[in-house]
Amino acid sequence: MSLKGKTAIVTGGSRGIGKAIAIKLAQQGANIVINDVVELEKMESAVTEVKAFGVDCEALKADVSNEEEVKDMVKTVIDKFGGIDILVNNAGITRDGLLVKMKESDWELVMDVNLKGVFNCTKGVIRSMMSKRSGCIVNISSVVGITGNPGQANYSASKAGIIGFTKSVAKEVGARNVRVNAVAPGFINTDMTDGLPEAVKEKFMENIPLGRYGDAEEVAEVVAFLCEDRSRYVTGQVITVDGGMAL
Amino acid sequence: MYFEKIVEIIRDQLGLEEDVKIEKETSLMKDLEVDSLDAVEVIMKIEDEFDIEIPDEDINTFKNLGDIADYVGNKKG
Numbered sequence A: 001m002s003l004k005g006k007t008a009i010v011t012g013g014s015r016g017i018g019k020a021i022a023i024k025l026a027q028q029g030a031n032i033v034i035n036d037v038v039e040l041e042k043m044e045s046a047v048t049e050v051k052a053f054g055v056d057c058e059a060l061k062a063d064v065s066n067e068e069e070v071k072d073m074v075k076t077v078i079d080k081f082g083g084i085d086i087l088v089n090n091a092g093i094t095r096d097g098l099l100v101k102m103k104e105s106d107w108e109l110v111m112d113v114n115l116k117g118v119f120n121c122t123k124g125v126i127r128s129m130m131s132k133r134s135g136c137i138v139n140i141s142s143v144v145g146i147t148g149n150p151g152q153a154n155y156s157a158s159k160a161g162i163i164g165f166t167k168s169v170a171k172e173v174g175a176r177n178v179r180v181n182a183v184a185p186g187f188i189n190t191d192m193t194d195g196l197p198e199a200v201k202e203k204f205m206e207n208i209p210l211g212r213y214g215d216a217e218e219v220a221e222v223v224a225f226l227c228e229d230r231s232r233y234v235t236g237q238v239i240t241v242d243g244g245m246a247l
Numbered sequence B: 001m002y003f004e005k006i007v008e009i010i011r012d013q014l015g016l017e018e019d020v021k022i023e024k025e026t027s028l029m030k031d032l033e034v035d036s037l038d039a040v041e042v043i044m045k046i047e048d049e050f051d052i053e054i055p056d057e058d059i060n061t062f063k064n065l066g067d068i069a070d071y072v073g074n075k076k077g
Helices: A016-027 A040-051 A067-081 A104-132 A153-176 A198-206 A216-227 B002-014 B036-050 B065-076
Strands: A007-011 A031-036 A057-061 A086-089 A135-140 A178-185 A238-241
Touching: A007 A016, A007 A067, A007 A104, A016 A031, A016 A040, A016 A086, A016 A216, A031 A040, A031 A067, A040 A057, A057 A067, A067 A104, A086 A104, A086 A216, A104 A135, A104 A153, A104 A178, A104 B036, A135 A153, A135 A216, A153 A178, A153 B036, A178 A216, A216 A238, B002 B036, B002 B065, B036 B065
Parallel strands: A007 A031, A007 A086, A031 A057, A086 A135, A135 A178, A178 A238
Antiparallel strands: none
């Protein structure tokens, strides 16, 4: 129970990797705020699973790309829980397509949610963390933010942007004992990857030394480590959880 | 009264002893040699204390602590 009494916000926490992270942090004793853009009833199953670990859990609907909604969410969390110890910026979307055919709106939407969302949420909590001289932020990037991927110019750019953001903010707030790290998952079995054509999946598999796709829980394990005191001397890092895909 | 409170905030935030002289002409960056992060934190504390928001473009006009006290006074009207 290494996170007992801590409060964590997990954006995009109602399903996929975000849900696995919320559950893993709850297992370690953290109270959880599950944020998502979907209606509250769609977050209920995640809330129920988190509460099974005996921690407090609240679902809050907010669009991370909207600064005002994020500010309201952060205020609600601070009022209810008294502060925020952990922020996991996980919310992300894809709008895949070859660049030559990519619409400006698909570029903007992905950048707004994936990158501006990280900016909004981090800015929203950083003041409180700096004042407390304690805090931990984990940004979910992607291995394609390091390697690139055809058909994902927008998504890859947003995930690469997260890496630059992570390192810059880590340098800014390290003196206030706030740590900022990124996790870059590879091919993880989720709803997001389920929809990919078999041929694309097979192509990915050829480049994974460990010879299998990852599970959301395996990403959550690394995120939990980065939130715990065990990683207290780690900041500004990007940890790939990809079965060796980016090697 | 704004100036006295601002001095209190600065002493607390920067851990300054009473013998460090702080006057209206004192500059945060030049005289107290605070770094940019400390300066931002002092401004954040002032914002919280007086329940105001100080935009970056206004912060850049402050030459000394007297300017900050006058600014807060004007905002609080």
